[in-house]
Amino acid sequence: xxxxxxxxxxxxxxxxxxxxxxxxxxxxxALEGTGHGVVECDGGEEAVELNAAQHPxxxxxxxxxxxxxxIEVCRRLRAQGAGAILVLSARHDDxxxxxxxxxxxxxxxxxxxxxxxxxARVRALLRRARRDDPTETTLVLGNVTLDFAKPLATLGGExxxxxxxxxxxxxxxxxxxxxxxxxxxLWTAVWGYAHGDAAQHLRVHVRALRRKLEAxxxxxxxxxxxxxxxxxxEKPS
Amino acid sequence: xxxxxxxxxxxxxxxxxVLAAATAALVADRGTLDKAHVTVVYFIIVTGASATGxxxxxxxxxxxxxxxxxxxxxxxxxxxxxxxPRDWIVLAGFGVAAxxxxxxxxQVRKEAAESKRRSDExxxxxxxxxxxxERSHEAEQEAAAARAKDEVLASLSHDIRTPITAIRAxxxxxxxxxxDRALGIEEEADxxxxxxxxxxxxxxLEAGAMRLDVQPNEVEDLVGAAxxxxxxxxxTCKVDVVLDSRHPLLFVQADFSQTLRVLVNLxxxxxxxxPAGTPIELAVARDGDRVTFRVSDxxxxxxxxxQRRLFEPYARGDAAGTSGTGLGLSIAHRLAAxxxxxxxxxxxxxxxxxxLLRLPVAEVHETKE
Numbered sequence: 001x002x003x004x005x006x007x008x009x010x011x012x013x014x015x016x017x018x019x020x021x022x023x024x025x026x027x028x029x030a031l032e033g034t035g036h037g038v039v040e041c042d043g044g045e046e047a048v049e050l051n052a053a054q055h056p057x058x059x060x061x062x063x064x065x066x067x068x069x070x071i072e073v074c075r076r077l078r079a080q081g082a083g084a085i086l087v088l089s090a091r092h093d094d095x096x097x098x099x100x101x102x103x104x105x106x107x108x109x110x111x112x113x114x115x116x117x118x119x120a121r122v123r124a125l126l127r128r129a130r131r132d133d134p135t136e137t138t139l140v141l142g143n144v145t146l147d148f149a150k151p152l153a154t155l156g157g158e159x160x161x162x163x164x165x166x167x168x169x170x171x172x173x174x175x176x177x178x179x180x181x182x183x184x185x186l187w188t189a190v191w192g193y194a195h196g197d198a199a200q201h202l203r204v205h206v207r208a209l210r211r212k213l214e215a216x217x218x219x220x221x222x223x224x225x226x227x228x229x230x231x232x233x234e235k236p237s
Numbered sequence: 238x239x240x241x242x243x244x245x246x247x248x249x250x251x252x253x254x255v256l257a258a259a260t261a262a263l264v265a266d267r268g269t270l271d272k273a274h275v276t277v278v279y280f281i282i283v284t285g286a287s288a289t290g291x292x293x294x295x296x297x298x299x300x301x302x303x304x305x306x307x308x309x310x311x312x313x314x315x316x317x318x319x320x321x322p323r324d325w326i327v328l329a330g331f332g333v334a335a336x337x338x339x340x341x342x343x344q345v346r347k348e349a350a351e352s353k354r355r356s357d358e359x360x361x362x363x364x365x366x367x368x369x370x371e372r373s374h375e376a377e378q379e380a381a382a383a384r385a386k387d388e389v390l391a392s393l394s395h396d397i398r399t400p401i402t403a404i405r406a407x408x409x410x411x412x413x414x415x416x417d418r419a420l421g422i423e424e425e426a427d428x429x430x431x432x433x434x435x436x437x438x439x440x441x442l443e444a445g446a447m448r449l450d451v452q453p454n455e456v457e458d459l460v461g462a463a464x465x466x467x468x469x470x471x472x473t474c475k476v477d478v479v480l481d482s483r484h485p486l487l488f489v490q491a492d493f494s495q496t497l498r499v500l501v502n503l504x505x506x507x508x509x510x511x512p513a514g515t516p517i518e519l520a521v522a523r524d525g526d527r528v529t530f531r532v533s534d535x536x537x538x539x540x541x542x543x544q545r546r547l548f549e550p551y552a553r554g555d556a557a558g559t560s561g562t563g564l565g566l567s568i569a570h571r572l573a574a575x576x577x578x579x580x581x582x583x584x585x586x587x588x589x590x591x592x593l594l595r596l597p598v599a600e601v602h603e604t605k606e
Contacts, residue, residue, distance in 0.1 A: 020399050020403075022399075022400070022402075022403035022406075023399060023402060023403060025403075025406075026402060026403055026405075026406030026407075029406065029410065030406070030409075090395045090396075090398040090399060091395060092434065093448070094450065094493075094494050095448075095450070110398075111398035111399060111401070111402045112398050112399075112401035112402040112404075112405050112426060112427065112430050113402060113405070114405055114409065114423065115405070115406055115409035116409070199452060199453070200453050200488070200601050203453075203454070203455045203458060203488075204455070204486070204601070206455075206458065207455055207457055207458065207486070210457075210461075217457065217461075218457060218460055218461055218464065218478050218480070219461060219464050219465070220461045220465070224465065225458055225461060225462040225465070227462055227493055227494045227497050228450065228492075228493050228494035
């Protein structure tokens with residue numbers, strides 16, 4: 001899996017899709033000052049048409065649309081080659097979050113979200129969309145350096161030996177730096193298929209990676225767990 | 238049983254008296270009577286005895302009638318000797334007919350009793366079926382009511398989030414404009430949202446309808462995620478973590494998100510009650526087929542009034558739910574039980590409280606590359 005980067009995407013445009021006018025207004029106000037133009041609509045069909053016509057860099061998509069289920073809109077947008085997709089959901093169950101990410105969403109925010117939280121997610125997604133694939137370069141995460149070309153990993157200047165599977169895992173996570181990948185996405189990327197003990201394998205390898213790369217494996221700062229959903233690699237602030 | 242025996246004894250006495258009386262009457266007029274008359278009278282008596290007193294009485298009365306017939310009515314009289322061989326035929330015919338009559342009545346009575354038993358059984362089955370149908374109907378009604386309640390709560394919990402999001406956004410705008418009341422609006426809006434969610438979860442837990450994704454989850458991953466969430470809520474809180482050195486790779490059989498919720502609830506509670514500067518402790522150890530998470534603080538301990546109702550919904554005391562809804566610990570307690578575990582507490586040596594979350598261990602072995 002690699003970051004999606006489409007030349008036709010308009011980096012200065014955000015599409016807000018929500019049938020609640022108050023939420024559209026709140027999101028629009030949250031985006032004020034970011035320098036992005038905003039287009040809005042209140043249904044899934046119109047969202048797909050607007051995306052095809054205007055190619056926004058980011059789509060903020062509410063799940064509870066009146067015409068098309070949000071997850072279906074997400075799939076269709078992704079199939080069109082959309083920019084980043086941030087989903088707004090009033091439901092909090094893990095299964096739905098996993099389904100959304102597997103359907104192509106880049107991130108989700110559960111209601112009631114704060115303006116600050118929404119702004120942070122939007123900034124992260126737009127920043128990520130502009131960035132080159134970090135696995136083509138050397139990635140520095142705090143005192144950890146990952147050189148994917150050699151490959152070589154160091155912690156505080158000391159070389160750390162990573163196994164083949166651990167490199168595949170960290171490479172996949174690094175290719176989507178800051179984005180949560182579901183267990184299924186990680187299994188598929190690293191192992192190519194999901195066998196019976198895939199979830200347990202994944203957890204064992206994540207634990208091993210943390211013990212090698214984290215300053216404190218019990219308080220992971222790089223390899224973060226998204227409860228019930230998956231893992232993401234974060235750049236320490 | 239005694240009533241049956243008394244009844245049989247009465248019938249036996251009656252028919253023996255009847256037989257004796259009939260014999261006496263017949264003997265008095267023996268000279269004018271034909272053997273056929275005697276046979277008919279005795280046959281009627283045997284039939285009556287078999288019909289009312291059962292097979293045994295029928296046989297007894299048959300035997301007595303047989304002997305009386307021979308003794309009093311077949312020459313030479315008043316002896317059991319039968320002189321005329323043709324009388325043997327009469328006597329044998331009477332005996333066989335009396336025996337068959339007794340047997341026949343017995344069979345009829347047996348079949349009647351069997352038929353009555355079946356009929357009673359059928360009636361009992363029908364009554365039980367009607368009872369089951371009624372109970373099933375009641376259960377269906379209860380389930381439908383529970384579903385309706387769940388749907389209303391789910392809908393409320395879901396729908397309330399959109400206006401709360403708008404309220405929060407407006408509060409944010411107010412805060413940007415320098416209105417310091419905005420923070421209070423945001424906090425109360427959050428509390429309302431949590432309350433709606435908690436009421437829904439408690440309702441589902443009490444109805445056994447909470448969906449749980451129970452699978453092997455690594456303890457260190459759970460602890461890390463709990464500390465990550467706690468750090469966001471209580472940035473200054475210090476937690477001492479003690480993992481089980483005997484079992485470096487430890488898995489629990491549990492739902493990750495819900496177990497995390499319980500742990501964060503316990504840690505957050507402990508952080509709120511620990512005096513400033515005292516760390517809280519999170520210790521994890523395997524104990525047989527259970528993994529125990531101990532969350533300890535050096536707070537004031539639980540007042541007696543709180544102890545009794547600690548895990549009851551809305552039992553808010555100093556140590557009640559951290560979410561401010563009075564449901565945190567009651568949900569945690571039910572979540573532990575729903576996953577085959579338990580949540581308990583003990584006073585901590587030296588002051589404070591220790592909460593113990595016990596969950597089933599999952600046997601997972603490290604794979605080698």
